[in-house]
Amino acid sequence: MHLVIIGNGITGVTAAITARRLAPAARITLVSAESAHHYSRPALMYLYLGHLRYADVKPYEDWFWAENRLELVHAEATGVDTAARTVQLATGPALAYDKLLLATGSVMRQPTWPGPQLAGVQGFIGLPDLERMSRDTQRIGRAVVVGGGLIGVELAEMLHSRGIHVTWLVREARYWQSVLPPAESALLAAHIRRHGIDFQENTELGEVLGDARGRVRAVRTTTGQELPAEWVGVATGVQPNLTLARAAGLATDRGILVDALLETSAPGVYAAGDCAQHRQPPPGEVAVEQLWYTGRMQGETVAHTLCGHPTVYRRGQWFNSAKFFNLEYQTYGRVPAQPVAGIASFCWQHPNGKHLLRLNFEESDQAVTGVNALGLRQRQDVWEGWLREKTPIGNVLAQLAAANFDPEFARQHEPAIRREFTRQFPTIAVGKPRRRGLLGLQLG
Ligand SMILES: Cc1cc2nc3c(=O)[nH]c(=O)nc-3n(C[C@H](O)[C@H](O)[C@H](O)COP(=O)(O)OP(=O)(O)OC[C@H]3O[C@@H](n4cnc5c(N)ncnc54)[C@H](O)[C@@H]3O)c2cc1C
Structure with missing residues (x-):
């Protein structure tokens, strides 16, 4: 059996390692565009803070993959022919598969306000974002962060660690109000302000303003307030990465639609982790789970099914x-x-x-x-x-x-x-x- 996995995040890598254990004779190939080797995405901020080096955020040594006969392809998958069971790559020959797992993760939700293309305006999801941010925040004095979730607070902390003045704009009336009860939001807002962040609730970004060279110089809120900014961090949310699934003609909604076995609309093609959407989540549960530990659990579960032991995904306690x-x-x-x-x-x-x-x-x-x-x-x-x-x-x-x-x-x-x-x-x-x-x- 040749198992091809697209994406070497926690989901893809957990599936590959589990499948190797369950099917010692299988050929397993991991394709990923972002990095040659798996790294821990939640640890990205510690690279910027200088607490860790890149080698420290790779949970496995580089020899681990060959040692476990996990073939790595560092390339973008551009298409899937589900009838012929092949994956096309941007560079290199197509890969024939018996079973395919899409673990393509998330992408930044595209802002609707004018100005996101200006230099110095970016999201923070992966290694290229870390590189841009490290380069573009050198020797700057003022930055604006937009959007109030977990990536917003990470950006505020990262910038603050370099002595950059941070104004943080949150459209909602209170911090992370879709998730936290009011007392938690209030405690956190006070805590964030105690760290010197200019945290502004009820404040919506209207537009990002550029200079003659196409670099950000300020932001304007919907109430007309203009705030100088040499860098703008966009933390207004992520969404499942559907590019490859759509190219393959798979059924999608917010995410790639999967059944309880994490199988997509095409036989032999599975999806798991941030990119997947459960067709029928249990009552009260979310359909798209975008967390590190749920990626790991989905990766482990789907590996059993891929190796011939059909296993229903059950997340357990939130x-x-x-x-x-x-x-x-x-x-x-x-x-x-x-x-x-x-x-x-x-x-x-x-x-x-x-x-x-x-x-x-x-x-x-x-x-x-x-x-x-x-x-x-x-x-x-x-x-x-x-x-x-x-x-x-x-x-x-x-x-x-x-x-x-x-x-x-x-x-x-x-x-x-x-x-x-x-x-x-x-x-x-x-x-x-x-x-x-x-x-x-x-x-x-
Ligand atoms: C800054 C940051 C901090 C976070 N902190 C936490 C945290 O503290 N706790 C927590 O639970 N979660 C956290 N998360 C969320 C968590 O990282 C994700 O839920 C998890 O990484 C999802 O894993 P995944 O394997 O499904 O996808 P991803 O980690 O997104 O990996 C998908 C990979 O697939 C690759 N890929 C996509 N399409 C293709 C293609 N066509 N060809 C080749 N490769 C492709 C992508 O480049 C990417 O490398 C954080 C996320 C971010 C961005």
């Missing part, structure tokens, strides 16, 4: 984590941005504005349904267990220390968290806190 400057964020389970009927939401904040814990639970049986933690590190295995077992909120609060990475924090603040819970929900009993022994083991 999980995400990020860093806002030095503030950690983790979420497990479901914590909607807006209140939901039947779900109660408890929120505790430290008076210093640097720690927040939100616990959501069913009003009917008090089973915990999700957690948001800011400025606290929670253990994934503990939370997955509590969510899976539908643990009552009173028991979760009693055992909270089991999920906390930092025993000092637990000792200091968990009594206050429990007191605050009893104040907000006086009719719900909180179990007796468990004692903890050496190494944080529960004693009883």
